[in-house]
Amino acid sequence: MVDQPEVASATLDALPPAAASSEPEPESILMLRKVSVSFSGKLAVRDVTFDVPEKRVTALIGPSGSGKTTLLRALNRLHDTVSSARVTGSVLLNGTDIYGGALHPTLLRSRVGMVFQRPNPFPAMSIYDNVVSGLRFNGVRKKSLLDEAAESALIAAALWESVRNRMTARAGVLSGGEQQRLCIARSLAVEPEVLLMDEPTSALDPQATRRIEELIDELSDRVTMVIVTHNMQQASRVSHRCAFMLMGDDRAGELIEVGPTDQIFGSPTDQRTSDYVQGRFG
Amino acid sequence: MLGAAVVIFLALLLGLAADLVYQAAPAFAHFGFAFVTGTQWNPVTTSYGALPFIVGTLETTAIAMMIAIPIGLGTALSLAYLLPKRLRLVLGTAVELLAAVPSVIYGLWGLLVVAPWSRTIIEPVIGFIFGHSGPASGPEIGIGLLLAGIILAVMVLPTMVAISRDVLMAVPSEQIEGALALGATRWQTLWRVVVPHARTGILGAVTLSIGRAFGETMAVAMIIGNTPSLAHSLFSPAATMASIIANQFTEAVEPFELQSLIAIAVLLLVMSLLVNVAARLLVRSVGRTHVSAA
Ligand SMILES: Nc1ncnc2c1ncn2[C@@H]1O[C@H](COP(=O)(O)OP(=O)(O)O)[C@@H](O)[C@H]1O
Ligand SMILES: [Mg+2]
Numbered sequence: 415m416v417d418q419p420e421v422a423s424a425t426l427d428a429l430p431p432a433a434a435s436s437e438p439e440p441e442s443i444l445m446l447r448k449v450s451v452s453f454s455g456k457l458a459v460r461d462v463t464f465d466v467p468e469k470r471v472t473a474l475i476g477p478s479g480s481g482k483t484t485l486l487r488a489l490n491r492l493h494d495t496v497s498s499a500r501v502t503g504s505v506l507l508n509g510t511d512i513y514g515g516a517l518h519p520t521l522l523r524s525r526v527g528m529v530f531q532r533p534n535p536f537p538a539m540s541i542y543d544n545v546v547s548g549l550r551f552n553g554v555r556k557k558s559l560l561d562e563a564a565e566s567a568l569i570a571a572a573l574w575e576s577v578r579n580r581m582t583a584r585a586g587v588l589s590g591g592e593q594q595r596l597c598i599a600r601s602l603a604v605e606p607e608v609l610l611m612d613e614p615t616s617a618l619d620p621q622a623t624r625r626i627e628e629l630i631d632e633l634s635d636r637v638t639m640v641i642v643t644h645n646m647q648q649a650s651r652v653s654h655r656c657a658f659m660l661m662g663d664d665r666a667g668e669l670i671e672v673g674p675t676d677q678i679f680g681s682p683t684d685q686r687t688s689d690y691v692q693g694r695f696g
Numbered sequence: 697m698l699g700a701a702v703v704i705f706l707a708l709l710l711g712l713a714a715d716l717v718y719q720a721a722p723a724f725a726h727f728g729f730a731f732v733t734g735t736q737w738n739p740v741t742t743s744y745g746a747l748p749f750i751v752g753t754l755e756t757t758a759i760a761m762m763i764a765i766p767i768g769l770g771t772a773l774s775l776a777y778l779l780p781k782r783l784r785l786v787l788g789t790a791v792e793l794l795a796a797v798p799s800v801i802y803g804l805w806g807l808l809v810v811a812p813w814s815r816t817i818i819e820p821v822i823g824f825i826f827g828h829s830g831p832a833s834g835p836e837i838g839i840g841l842l843l844a845g846i847i848l849a850v851m852v853l854p855t856m857v858a859i860s861r862d863v864l865m866a867v868p869s870e871q872i873e874g875a876l877a878l879g880a881t882r883w884q885t886l887w888r889v890v891v892p893h894a895r896t897g898i899l900g901a902v903t904l905s906i907g908r909a910f911g912e913t914m915a916v917a918m919i920i921g922n923t924p925s926l927a928h929s930l931f932s933p934a935a936t937m938a939s940i941i942a943n944q945f946t947e948a949v950e951p952f953e954l955q956s957l958i959a960i961a962v963l964l965l966v967m968s969l970l971v972n973v974a975a976r977l978l979v980r981s982v983g984r985t986h987v988s989a990a
Contacts, residue, residue, distance in 0.1 A: 492873060524879030534870040538892035547888070548878035597874070604878060 443468040443608060443638050444489065448503035451484050451493060457666035458484045461503070464657055464672045466608070471634050473649040473675065474642045476659035477690070481667020482642040483531075485659070486610050489640065490526040491519045507608070524552050527601035529611040533593035535585035535600070542581040544596055548604040563603045570636075571599035572629055591622025598629065602637070609633070611641040615648065627652050646691055650679050658687045713965060720959035723952055731959060737924035737940075739948075744956035746937070746963060748926045752841070753936040753964070755927065756916065757909040759845025764852050764905060769898065771853070772860035773886055788861070795854035803918030806847040811838035811919065818842070819931050834929040837921075842930040844920040848912055852905035859904065863897025864890060903975035910968050913938040937964040 442465035451459040459481040466472050474482045484493075491512060493499035504511045512522050527548075535544050545564040546554075554560060564581075568574040573595045580587070585596060594614060601609055611630075615623040630639060630652045643649050649656055656678040658670045671678065671687045682688045724731060727744060734745015771791065775784050815838030822842070826832030867890045875885040891898070921933020922943050935943070937960050948954040 490877060492877065495873070495876065520879045520881055523877055528873075528877035530870055530874065530877075532870060534868075534874040536871065536874070536889055536893070538889075538895065547875070548880075551875070551878055551880040551884050551888075600878065 440467040440469060442466060443508060444640070445506040446485075446489075446503070447506070449485065449488055449505060450502045451481070451488050452500050452502075453496070454498040455500075457664065459488070459659075460662065460666040460668050462659075462667075462669045463503075464669060466638060466640055467655065468638050469635060470654040471630060471639045471641060471652050472655045472657060473653035474640065474657050474659060475644065475646070475649050475690070476667070476670075477661070478644060479665075479667075480659040480661050482644075482659055483612050484667065486528075486612055486640065486642055489608070489610055490523050490528055492523075492528070494519055520551075524548065524604050525606055526608045526610060527604060527606035529594070529597050529601055529609065529614045531613045532617045533590060533597050535588075535593050535596050537584065537586050539585060540582045541577050541585055541588070541596065544585050545599050545603050548600055552604065564599075567599040567603035570602050570633065571595045572625065572632075573599055589622070591618050591625060594618060594622070594626060595629065598626075602633075606637060608638045608640065611639060613642050613644065615643075615645075623648075646679075646693065650675055658682075658684075658690060660686055660690070713962075716958055716962050716965065720955055720962045723955035723959040726952060727956075731956070732963070735926055739950040739953050742950065742952055744952060744959075746956075746960050748924055749935055749937040749940050749960060750963065750967075751926060752920070752934040753910055753938070753967070755841055755934070756844045756848055756920070756936055757906055759842060759930070760848035760852060760909045761902065761906065763846060763849035764856055765902060767849070768853050768856035768901070768905075769860060769891070771857045772864055773891070775857065775861045776864040777882075777886060777890070791854050791857045794850070795858070799851065799912065799914045800918075802847055802851055803915035806843060806915060806919040807839070810846060811843055814838045814843050814846070818846075822930065831930050834931050836931050837933070839919050839921045840931050840933045841920065841927050844916050844934070844936070847915055847919055848909045851912060851915060852908050855908065856901045856905045859901035860894070860898050863894040863901070866897075867893045900975065903971060906975075907968055907971055910964065910971065911938055913942045917942045937961075937967075 444466035446462050446464055446466075449459065449462045450457060462485055474486065476482055487493050488501050489505055489512075491501075493501055501513065504513060506512075507517070507522070507526065510517055512526075536547060539547060542564055545567055546560040549560055549563055554563075565574060565578075568577060573592060576592065577583075577588070577596075585593060588596060594617075598609075598614075615626050618626065627648060630641065633639065634654075641649075641652065653675045655673065656675045657672040658678060659667050660670050662668045671682055671684045673682075678687060679691050682691065723744065727734065731744060731746055732750070733747055734743065735747050736743040736745050737748060738744075771787075775788050775791075779787065815836055819832075819836035819838065819842065823832045823836060871889055871893055872885055875889040876882075880889070916936050917939035920935060920939055922935050922939060923933040924935050924940060927934035941957050941961055941964075944953070945957055948957055
């Protein structure tokens with residue numbers, strides 16, 4: 415489907431070896447380098463630089479309007495669809511700059527999936543068709559492959575037992591929490607390397623929220639996740655690392671601090687991080 | 697206040713229908729069910745069968761839809777998502793202006809401009825493709841079923857495009873982004889997610905167009921050839937229910953002639969109402985499958 419050749423991770427070697435001292439530290443699958451996003455010339459996110467370790471959950475936290483969603487959407491080039499949006503800096507996926515032209519956006523998006531703030535299953539499709547929609551977009555036609563992928567994605571999303579006997583029902587018959595898990599299954603079916611999640615539980619009740627959080631935990635050994643949340647408990651429960659964002663004086667979002675979740679919540683180096691995680695503002 | 701308005705409009709509709717039925721009653725009583733199945737329309741022998749006009753109406757409408765649906769949907773998609781902003785505005789306005797053209801002008805245009813193209817280009821090409829047999833048999837004279845269908849297609853396009861464009865643009869951006877985020881191309885997103893999501897409204901647009909094509913009178917009467925017999929070919933001159941009424945109403949002097957024309961009007965009214973009701977039921981059943989508000 416996509417004719418661009420896959421670029422070897424040669425560029426990765428050119429970068430300084432990160433954390434060579436402590437050997438269990440995983441490799442960085444995504445590297446953000448001075449990523450800025452502006453809308454109609456007005457900066458919404460300024461110069462964000464950090465690394466996302468592989469097969470870990472990284473939480474993006476910060477008050478509303480600090481640019482979390484905007485930054486997340488820069489990671490799968492979703493801003494391409496907004497004509498006023500402009501992204502500068504670079505985002506390296508396994509060493510390849512996703513804005514460099516070597517990686518077609520459709521291929522990128524099948525490697526970097528996304529789950530949205532509100533569940534958005536395709537209402538005209540059955541549950542089954544929803545789950546395999548990404549594979550079909552990517553050209554998979556063989557029924558046995560689709561069936562297999564659907565089953566394993568639904569199992570991974572903890573939805574298989576509840577939908578296995580109604581795969582042909584419309585997605586709309588599911589509850590909000592189930593719809594969100596269907597969207598997660600739909601993303602997983604494509605077997606992405608990274609899954610971006612933008613406040614995936616903000617439209618759900620506490621029960622459904624807890625199940626999604628458990629799911630994130632279960633998935634973390636097979637897929638890298640970057641999750642936006644404004645819920646401090648959620649960030650501390652599900653993430654290994656946290657990146658804290660805040661609006662600057664000109665209202666552009668900036669990265670204040672990034673580090674292991676324990677450290678961000680226990681002994682942050684920046685006073686503003688400390689104020690935020692203790693609930694003093696935001 | 698609102699209740700009174702509803703009552704007034706319902707009374708108007710019922711009164712109109714009752715009056716038509718009353719005036720058509722002698723024809724229905726005299727010919728019975730054969731009025732609907734009869735294929736002869738001959739005032740000299742007092743034989744009146746409406747089948748050629750019913751079939752003519754269905755055929756012209758079907759031809760119009762086969763042309764208008766793909767073109768209308770393609771135009772609506774272009775206007776909603778594909779064209780650059782400025783072109784959208786220009787083309788959108790042009791399409792809307794087409795809706796303002798009086799039907800008699802479409803008739804004139806059909807007769808003076810399109811009929812010659814039909815005779816010299818369109819019909820010969822279709823005739824060649826079908827081997828000058830079956831639906832493409834008979835003399836290629838320009839006017840007839842096919843021309844009526846083509847002109848009807850042009851006439852229903854503005855409504856079809858305007859409604860389809862609006863419902864396509866109303867598809868939530870989360871749906872579009874959801875598809876893109878799975879690695880869909882723009883084309884896949886449009887055909888597999890946006891169009892299916894908007895299908896209810898598109899169906900509504902098609903239905904309205906069918907209703908319009910059923911009832912369109914002036915333009916069709918000018919270009920269909922007004923021949924009260926069953927058409928056997930796309931190139932045959934024919935007549936529709938609306939066109940026969942318009943053509944013969946003023947000179948209907950033979951026994952049962954006027955009553956038979958009014959009987960056709962009753963049938964046309966029933967067909968139009970049925971299309972509308974059917975479409976509403978269909979739209980409702982499709983609408984029920986929408987995702988519950990999250
Ligand atoms: N499509 C857009 N057009 C213009 N401005 C936008 C757009 N999307 C986001 N912004 C701006 O970017 C800033 C950050 O928004 P957002 O990333 O949604 O914050 P968060 O997710 O942290 O609440 C806001 O000031 C918002 O107005
Ligand atoms: Mg947000």
